[in-house]
Amino acid sequence: MSENFISHLEEQIRHHNDLYWQKGTPEISDVEYDRLVETLRSWDPQNPLLKKVEAPAAAGEKIVHTKPMLSLDKVYTKESLRQWMAKVARTQDEPFLVQPKYDGISGKLEHGVLVTRGDGRVGVNITDKLAIIDIESEKRDGILGEIVIRNSAFETMYSHVLTKAGTPFKNSRNAVAGIVANDGVEFYLKQGARLTFVDYETNTHPLKLNEFAEKWDGIQHSIEQLDYPMDGIVVRLQDATYAESLGYTEHHPRGAMALKFTNESVESVVTGFTLSIGKRGTLAATAQIEPRDIGGVTVTNVKVPVIDTLDGQPGILSGGIRVGSKVRVERAGDVIPYLAEVLEVGEAAPTAITDCPVCGSKLVRDGANLFCRNPECGEQQLNQLYFSVMTVGMFGIGKEIVRAIMDITGIRDFLGFMRLDGSLLVGQEGFGKTRITAIMDEIEKARRCTPELFLTALNVPELGKKASEELLKIYSVDEIIGGLTIAQLLRANGIGEVMAKRISEGLVEKQAYIQELRKEFELSQSAPAPEGDAICFTGKSTRPRSEMHQAAREKGLVPVDAVTSTTKYLVVADPNSTSSKVVKARKMGVTILSEEQFWAL
Ligand SMILES: [Zn+2]
Numbered sequence: 001m002s003e004n005f006i007s008h009l010e011e012q013i014r015h016h017n018d019l020y021w022q023k024g025t026p027e028i029s030d031v032e033y034d035r036l037v038e039t040l041r042s043w044d045p046q047n048p049l050l051k052k053v054e055a056p057a058a059a060g061e062k063i064v065h066t067k068p069m070l071s072l073d074k075v076y077t078k079e080s081l082r083q084w085m086a087k088v089a090r091t092q093d094e095p096f097l098v099q100p101k102y103d104g105i106s107g108k109l110e111h112g113v114l115v116t117r118g119d120g121r122v123g124v125n126i127t128d129k130l131a132i133i134d135i136e137s138e139k140r141d142g143i144l145g146e147i148v149i150r151n152s153a154f155e156t157m158y159s160h161v162l163t164k165a166g167t168p169f170k171n172s173r174n175a176v177a178g179i180v181a182n183d184g185v186e187f188y189l190k191q192g193a194r195l196t197f198v199d200y201e202t203n204t205h206p207l208k209l210n211e212f213a214e215k216w217d218g219i220q221h222s223i224e225q226l227d228y229p230m231d232g233i234v235v236r237l238q239d240a241t242y243a244e245s246l247g248y249t250e251h252h253p254r255g256a257m258a259l260k261f262t263n264e265s266v267e268s269v270v271t272g273f274t275l276s277i278g279k280r281g282t283l284a285a286t287a288q289i290e291p292r293d294i295g296g297v298t299v300t301n302v303k304v305p306v307i308d309t310l311d312g313q314p315g316i317l318s319g320g321i322r323v324g325s326k327v328r329v330e331r332a333g334d335v336i337p338y339l340a341e342v343l344e345v346g347e348a349a350p351t352a353i354t355d356c357p358v359c360g361s362k363l364v365r366d367g368a369n370l371f372c373r374n375p376e377c378g379e380q381q382l383n384q385l386y387f388s389v390m391t392v393g394m395f396g397i398g399k400e401i402v403r404a405i406m407d408i409t410g411i412r413d414f415l416g417f418m419r420l421d422g423s424l425l426v427g428q429e430g431f432g433k434t435r436i437t438a439i440m441d442e443i444e445k446a447r448r449c450t451p452e453l454f455l456t457a458l459n460v461p462e463l464g465k466k467a468s469e470e471l472l473k474i475y476s477v478d479e480i481i482g483g484l485t486i487a488q489l490l491r492a493n494g495i496g497e498v499m500a501k502r503i504s505e506g507l508v509e510k511q512a513y514i515q516e517l518r519k520e521f522e523l524s525q526s527a528p529a530p531e532g533d534a535i536c537f538t539g540k541s542t543r544p545r546s547e548m549h550q551a552a553r554e555k556g557l558v559p560v561d562a563v564t565s566t567t568k569y570l571v572v573a574d575p576n577s578t579s580s581k582v583v584k585a586r587k588m589g590v591t592i593l594s595e596e597q598f599w600a601l
Contacts, residue, residue, distance in 0.1 A: 009040045010049050041573075042542055050540075050573075060183070061125045062118075069106065069117040069144075072234060073252040074260045081235060081259045082212050088237060088246065088255065092210040095239070099204050100223050101232035101258050104148030104176045107197065109141060114197070116147075116180065129195070131185045131580055134466075134494055137199030145199040147176055150227045153194060156464070159282075159369050160498065161193045172229045192462070192498030198228065206238065232260040265330040265340055266292040266299075270323055274301070275357040279383040280461065283353070283363060283370040287321060287339065294331045302329050302339045322346040381412050384459050388414040391457040392449040394442040401439070404430060414457065415513060418443060418520040451477040451523045458514055460506030462499040470494050474564045477523055481514050483507055491588060493562065533568035534560045538581055540573050541595050548598075555601055563590055571598045 013036050019027055028036075041050055075081050085096060106117040107126070114130055115123040137143045149158065149172040158169055164187070169175035176195060179188050203226055205219045223233055236256035237243040243255025268289040276284050287304045304321050321327070321339070324346025331337040356363055356372035358379040363370040372380060386402045402417075408431075409424045411417055422440045425431040449457075454477065455468035470492040471480050484507075489500035507514065535557040537548050548571070549559040563570055563585045570585040575592045585592060593601075 006040065006044050006047070009036060009043070010047070012036055013040060013049060038540070038542065041540065045573075060128075062122050063113075063115045063125050064122050065108070065115070065118075065120070069108065069120050069123070070248065070252055071120065072101075072256050072258040073249070074232070074258045076260055078216065078259065081257060082216075084257045085209050085212065085235065089209040090242070092208070094209045094237070096207045096209070096235050097204050097238050098207050098219050098223070099200055099234045099236070100226055100228060100230045101234045101260070102146035102148050102198060103173050103229040103231040104146040105173075105180055106144075106146050109135070109143040109145075109197065112141060126180055129180055129185055132179070132189050132193055132496075133195045133197045135197045135199075136202050137197075138201075139199065143197070143199050145197050145202075147180060147195050147197050148172065148228050149175055149194075150196055151229060152227050152464070153196075154229075156462070157192060157194070161188065161191045189496055190498065192496040194494055194496070196228075200234075207235070230261070232258045234258050264294050265328050266294050267326060267328055267343065268292045268299075270321060270325045270327060270346060272323060273304075275353065277356060277358050277372050277377060277379045277383070279380065279387050279459070281372040281374075281377065281380045283356075283372065287327070289327065289329065292329065294329065294337055297331070297337075299329060299331070299337045302327075302337050304339050322350055323348040376412075378406075382406060385412075385414055385417055388457040388459060389417065392446040392453050394446050396438055396442050401430075401435075404428075405439075413513070414459070415517045415520070418447075418517065447521050448524055449521065454518075454521055454523055455480060458506075458510070458517070460503060460510065462502040463506065467492065467495055467499065467503065473562070474566065478518070481507060481518060483511065491564070534558050534564075534566060535569040535571065535598075536560050536563045536567050536585075536590075537571045538563075539579075541571070551599075557601075563588065569593050569598070571595060 013033075016028055016033055016036070037050070040047055075084060085094075088094075089096075107123070108115050108117070112127070113125060114127045114133075115125055117123055133147065135143070137145065151172070154172040154175065158172070158175055161175070162168055163178055164182075169178060175193075179193055179195060182188060203223065205223070207215055207219060220233060223230070234256060235258075237246075240255075243253065246254035248254060268291075270287045270289055272288040274286045274288070276286070278284055285304050286301045288301045289299070291298050291300045293299075321342060322345060325342050326344035326346075327342050328340045329337050330340035353370065354363060355361065356374065356377060359372065359374050359377040361372050361374035361377065364373050365371075374380075382399070382403055385406070386399050389397055389402060405411060405417070405420065405425070408428050409416075409420065411420065420440070420443060422436050425436050425439075426433075451472055452465055452468040455463055455471070456465045458481075468480075471484075471489070473493075474491055475484065475488070484504065486497070486500045486504050489495050489503055490497065495503070533556075535552050537545060537552075537559070541548055543551075552559045557569070560567060563581065567585070567588075567590050569592075570582065570590050571593045572579075572582055573595065575582070575594045575597075582592060
């Protein structure tokens with residue numbers, strides 16, 4: 001009887017798998033499907049089909065979406081957007097949701113499987129890429145979102161991440177597409193590449209129809225400040241049932257609309273260049289152009305891509321950007337105008353760039369950038385110091401004030417700034433009594449910043465806020481600055497080999513300085529360590545997760561969501577599994593338990 005029952009279950013599960021994953025026409029709900037799987041598991045825990053259920057299709061395989069992932073209809077002006085809202089609204093109070101329109105690759109994470117949108121009907125299974133994707137969502141599964149590279153990550157990280165052809169990626173969308181389409185993840189993982197899968201619901205603003213005039217501009221502004229590549233804003237009806245009831249046009253759902261940032265562009269001519277040095281000594285270039293009006297703003301200069309090597313020269317402005325070149329300048333939404341293309345290369349000879357425009361040191365090429373490696377380089381010191389000052393929350397101190405303080409006092413770094421003697425500023429131009437008091441107050445307040453902000457403010461390459469947060473989940477701030485081994489750094493989520501190496505080198509190089517700086521701070525404590533041993537559950541179990549958590553608490557354990565080196569147990573359906581989570585846990589010395597072993601604790 002049981003044999004028969006099991007084979008009947010197997011047959012049903014296969015049938016529904018096929019309907020779900022291959023044909024995209026499920027006949028039963030997810031709950032019913034899960035029930036079938038759980039029944040099979042309780043009768044025959046070793047059944048090979050259970051493994052397949054967890055990984056229904058191999059990476060790279062095509063998957064038919066259960067529900068087509070349609071693209072959104074678009075409008076190009078605020079007024080047409082408002083008209084659309086008025087058309088679909090039932091009353092003046094109709095609630096809408098406003099979200100960024102990310103410029104990446106849309107995808108869906110369901111049953112632990114990540115699938116791209118593809119053409120909307122058929123996508124590609126890219127579950128293997130989860131190894132280099134940070135998920136930004138309140139949920140752990142059933143997520144609709146976009147795979148992107150945060151703007152800040154693209155700026156700092158992707159000059160080192162090279163394509164198979166050995167060239168840097170042109171823009172963040174190209175990078176996402178290239179990495180996602182690549183066979184496997186090793187190649188990019190080794191280079192420290194990270195992607196972000198952001199849930200569409202993560203950055204949502206509510207908006208009622210009758211609030212449009214009053215609130216729209218503020219919402220648009222705050223969305224545009226987000227650290228993601230975007231090409232517009234999405235507005236959808238909050239009432240999903242009502243939206244669904246409106247149905248679909250041939251290509252688009254009727255319950256949502258995208259306002260595309262308009263790309264306005266003008267032609268102009270390059271009249272000169274300015275070179276500057278960024279926080280890490282990176283050379284940046286700005287081209288002056290004949291002034292043009294774009295969308296109500298007069299544009300006189302644009303950032304230009306920096307460097308292309310010329311035989312025997314350290315660098316030259318790339319792509320035929322010279323004095324006299326005819327260029328097209330574009331502005332998308334409120335984004336800073338940028339150079340879209342060179343229409344005609346100017347007559348002037350290309351300018352070879354060899355020396356730092358600030359200190360005159362020879363520039364050094366690293367990856368796709370040129371750097372000034374002179375630690376005494378003034379502009380670089382200012383930029384680094386200003387970054388630290390902002391990071392620890394001294395928002396009242398502007399860049400020009402920092403510059404003036406450097407000039408007056410000779411302070412060159414963050415340590416010096418934290419030890420600022422206010423009396424040196426007395427009587428100096430621009431430093432009245434009130435201002436000096438305000439500056440000293442800001443410094444005092446900053447001493448009690450959080451450990452992750454302190455770490456970020458150290459200005460160690462690759463040790464940003466996110467990496468700091470992840471490290472602090474495992475180590476104390478003093479353990480981190482004391483110097484962790486690469487192996488220890490690699491235990492943190494989202495830190496790959498290249499990053500670990502850079503962080504480790506950066507901390508070692510500035511060790512003495514960092515220890516001195518540490519004395520200037522009374523860091524606020526992070527969350528207290530849990531009182532019992534931490535336990536993490538992953539994958540399917542015979543009882544609901546909440547029940548497992550309750551049982552764990554009754555055993556004096558503390559349920560946690562992620563495995564770290566302080567986790568004592570990981571409970572998993574198959575303790576011999578080679579899933580990345582289990583392998584990682586094993587490496588960290590976490591005890592891996594089957595569900596039976598857990599109940600027996
Ligand atoms: Zn320099």
